[in-house]
Amino acid sequence: MADFLSKDKDIECVEVRADTLDEALADAAVQFDTKVSNLEYEVIERGFDGFLGIAKKPWFLKVYQNPDMVKKVVVGKNGEIIESEDEENIEKIVSKNGEYFIHHFGPEIMLKVTLPVGEGVPVIEDVVIEDLQRPDTKSFDEDLVRSLVKNGTDDEYKAVGEYNHEASADAIFVIDISSDELKATATINPPSLGGADVTAEAIEKALGQQGVVAGISKEKIQALVDRPIYNEPVVVAEAILPIDGKDAYITYNFETDRSKLRAKQAANGQVDFKELNLIQNVVEGQPLAQKMLAEQGKAGKTLYGRYLEAKNGKDIQLPLGKNVRVDTDGRTILADANGQVLLINDKICVEPIMEVDGVNIKTGNITFLGTVIVKGAVEDGFNVKASGNIEVSGTVGKCTLESDGDIIVSSGIIGRDEGKIVCGGSLWAKFIQNTTVQVEENVIVTDSIMNSEVSAQKRIILNGKRAQITGGNVFATEAVIAKNIGSEGGGTETTISVGFDPRAKKRLEELLEMQNNNIKQLDELELNISTLENMKKVRKSLPKEKEESLVSLNEQKNEIIEENIKYNEEIEQIQARLRELKNIGKVYASGTVYSGVKIFVRDEKDEVRADTKSVTFFYENGFVRRGKYEQPNMDDIKGPEGYS
Known part of the structure; x- marks a missing residue:
């Protein structure tokens, strides 16, 4: 046990955070200047890789060195620094001077000598011999004294001589016990010349005679015997006090104080006010918090052995709100949906839908694992990314919208040649201007598409009164459906492509x-x-x-x-x-296709040289053919959920 305690004293620990477990251990190895294999660690918080890079959480470890591999730093005899990882060959040296104690116990003169440690100064033999030569000393063995001073006494008192003992001159002591039975003190009156000192055995016996059975401190008693303090009460025994158990509490894996959420800093140290970090995204199954169980109290004892009761810690209920669940351990709270984690009325909730009045300098950019509803506009320069849908009641400016689901813009999109829409589902908008659009399903527009790069893996449908495509490049794998295509006079180049999947x-x-x-x-x-x-x-x-x-x-x-x-x-x-x-790939125009429009169907080109009304373009026998306008079947096109 002593060896274990000695090793534990040498162990240090560091706390490290990193994206992966390996990175955290590598960081700790650098700090300890050792190998990763020489480390042991405790996981304080498990890391999480996140979902598409969102809600990423670092590992938090408390790392220790293996006690058998702790690097020793010692001072050599010549003052040099020696390092070694071999604990058996080199011991840690702490300098300490040698000491001696002379006491008279019974009729004998007793000597205890401790040897110096490291660069400590040894006890001088002649000083001890001179100290033994008191008026009441009968005799002492000088050779034995010199041997004990040289070799030490192994923390014990050794008899080295005799003195003229007068029992009436002995030191006397009194044991006092406090009324609450929590503390016992010894008050020693010093001996006169020829009197004996108080022994540790005498103090322990006196405590026992007064009924003390718990809390006796041999270390304090021995220290009092070695270096007596006279005429003052000195504590030699203390009750074993009860320790109340800690109450249960919750450790949170997210920031519960939203005022501490801070904007990101760029590499140059400047704050990016577009990245305010106000949203704490989580994914389904992610640990959000854990209840640390209440602890049982540890009972104590008075000096007389009477029981001292300890209080057990109080339990608490798990703070469960919406869209969370309890793991199988009964203590860990997990997210039950993707979204942002919030502490609402002291309960942990996951909100799968985020509502904001608008996206601007107040909100910063929004990255959210769920559906984002914007009641106003998305202003120029601000971006929205969502794993669910994005719904915007106002306009979308020179922004980037990215969604794994649908995007619904009640007003229009004005990209100013820098706006970009990336959609994993379908896009609904009133109009699209000067914007790049990439959609995995359908694009449905009620007004117009102007000077934009729009691609859809299914269909592009303009179904309003105007329903016009003017300028830019429009691609759909299955069909493009509009009223008018191009512009009168052909001043703006318009290209329509259908019938193939470029990716x-x-x-x-x-x-x-x-x-x-x-x-x-x-x-x-x-x-x-x-x-x-x-x-x-x-x-x-x-x-x-x-x-x-x-x-x-x-x-x-x-x-x-x-x-x-x-x-x-x-x-x-x-x-x-x-x-x-x-068998697919058609362009439908119920109104006019203006001259200058280029139509590509399955890589074949048809350039319109004169305005053409009410026409359908399709592929046949290696050529793009024109036929009468036929009403396309759009029975499978449904509006977004919650919209008509």
């Missing part, structure tokens, strides 16, 4: 190229493998290096074959998708 086409080209490269590598591997196998047949064995090379070549061959199988599966899927597109 699928590009990926197909990449896959075919990678597959061809693999086939070339396979041919080379087959040749090298064949050469080595023929050599092995002739020689019946191969040198070690060539045998290892043959194994490696076969492994590479198998890896490439497996890779090609995956490429083939993806190629077949893409080709099936492209075959499906053969």
Whole structure:
């Protein structure tokens, strides 16, 4: 046990935070100037990688050095600094002077000597001998004294001589016990010449005779015997006081005081007021808080052994609000939905919908794991990112909106050539101007698309009274539906493309190229493998290096074959998708397609040279054909949830 305590004294700890467990341990290793393998750690807060980079949380560790690997720093005999990780070979040295104590117990003169430590000064033999020569001293063994001073007494008193003992001159002491039975003191009257000192055994016996059974401190008694304090009460025993248990409490994994949330600082130290960090995003299943259990109290004892009751800690209820649940351990609170975590009326809640009056300097940019509802406008220069839908009642300016769901803009989008909309679902808007739009499903506009780059993996539909596309490039895999396309007089270039999937086409080209490269590598591997196998047949064995090379070549061959199988599966899927597109790809214009408009259907071009009314463009026999306007089927186009 003493060895363990000695090691524990040398152990230091540091607290580190990092994005990953490995990074945190590496940081601690640098601080300790040791290897990661020499560290032990305690996880204070588990890290979390986040969702698409959102709600990322660092690991928080308390890291210790392995007690068997603690680096010792000692001072050598010549003052040099010595470092070692071998605890058995070098001990930590703390300098301490030697000491001696002379006391008269009974009829004997007793001596205790402690040896110096490190650079400490030893006890001088002649000083001890001189101190022994009192008027009442009969005799003492000088050789024994010198030997004990030189070698020490192992923290014990040794008899070294005799003196003329007068019992009437002995020191006397009194034991007093407090009325609450919590403390006992010894008051010693000093001995006269020829009198004996008080022994530790005498004090302990007196305590026992007065009924003291708990809290006796041998260390305090021995210290009083070694260095007596006369005519003053000195504590020699104390009751074992009860320790009340701590109440249960909640540790939060998020900032509960929103006033402490601060804006991000740029690399140059300037505050970015667009990144206010007011939203604490969490994902479903993320730990939000944990209840630390109430502790049981530890009972105590009076000096007489009477029981002293301790209070147990009080339990508390888990502060459960909306969209949270309790983990299987019964103590950890988890998010039950994506959203922002809030402490509302002292209860933990996760809000999957965030409502703001507008997006501006007051809110900063918004990044939210859920649906964002903006009651006003998204002002120029501010961005909104959401894993759910984005709904904007006002206009959207020169901004970036990114959503994994739908985007609904009740008014229009005015991008000023820098605005960008990225949508994982469908986009609804009154109009789109000078904006880049990328949508995974449909774009539905009630007024117009002007001078914009708009692409949709399904359809682009303009269904209002004006319903006009003017300027820019508009692409849809299935269909573009509008009233008017282009501008009168052809002053603004307008391009409409339908009937193909550019991303699928590009990926197909990449896959075919990678597959061809693999086939070339396979041919080379087959040749090298064949050469080595023929050599092995002739020689019946191969040198070690060539045998290892043959194994490696076969492994590479198998890896490439497996890779090609995956490429083939993806190629077949893409080709099936492209075959499906053969029967789709149309441009519908119920009003006028103005001269100068360029129509691309499945890579084939039709440039309109004269205004054309009520027309449908489609692909047939390698050409873009024109037919009478036919009403497209839009039964499957439904408005966003909650809108008509």
